[in-house]
Amino acid sequence: MHALFEDPGLRRVSLGEYPLWDEALALLNRDLAATLPEQGPLRLVAQPSYEAGEPEYVYVALASGEWHGGHLYPKAAEDLAHALAIVADAAQDTVTECLWQAWPLCVEHNLGVHAHEVQGQLSWWCAGERARFGPAHTLGAAHFLAAVGALGTL
Numbered sequence: 461m462h463a464l465f466e467d468p469g470l471r472r473v474s475l476g477e478y479p480l481w482d483e484a485l486a487l488l489n490r491d492l493a494a495t496l497p498e499q500g501p502l503r504l505v506a507q508p509s510y511e512a513g514e515p516e517y518v519y520v521a522l523a524s525g526e527w528h529g530g531h532l533y534p535k536a537a538e539d540l541a542h543a544l545a546i547v548a549d550a551a552q553d554t555v556t557e558c559l560w561q562a563w564p565l566c567v568e569h570n571l572g573v574h575a576h577e578v579q580g581q582l583s584w585w586c587a588g589e590r591a592r593f594g595p596a597h598t599l600g601a602a603h604f605l606a607a608v609g610a611l612g613t614l
Contacts (some may be wrong), residue, residue: 490612518532548575
């Protein structure tokens with residue numbers, strides 16, 4: 461786990477430096493606000509590369525500046541769908557490891573959910589068993605919870 465104050469070379473990334481990641485982070489921040497309202501929004505932080513001529517390392521961090529996990533690869537985000545998948549994975553790593561809790565959670569099963577792309581849309585999916593009677597969040601055999609960015613609509 462890392463924090464802003466631990467590395468003097470670390471900086472907050474300004475809005476617009478990585479537009480696709482900004483858009484993806486905005487969607488994830490909707491889910492964070494809906495599920496963990498006491499947390500501030502996630503942000504991007506960056507530190508210089510250790511190798512000359514290589515792009516800086518960019519991480520998804522909590523509002524406090526703490527982050528966990530690997531860096532985002534600037535050349536990997538080809539479109540918003542791909543950027544969203546990359547940033548969602550990094551956001552889950554940071555929230556889970558820094559706060560010591562699964563995120564986001566399926567309230568029906570009290571299990572952490574995972575992002576999966578289905579028909580071009582990244583959504584949160586639960587591996588919990590479907591309730592025998594009553595409403596369930598299912599789509600076919602998988603347990604669909606919500607599109608990424610839409611947890612506040614549940």
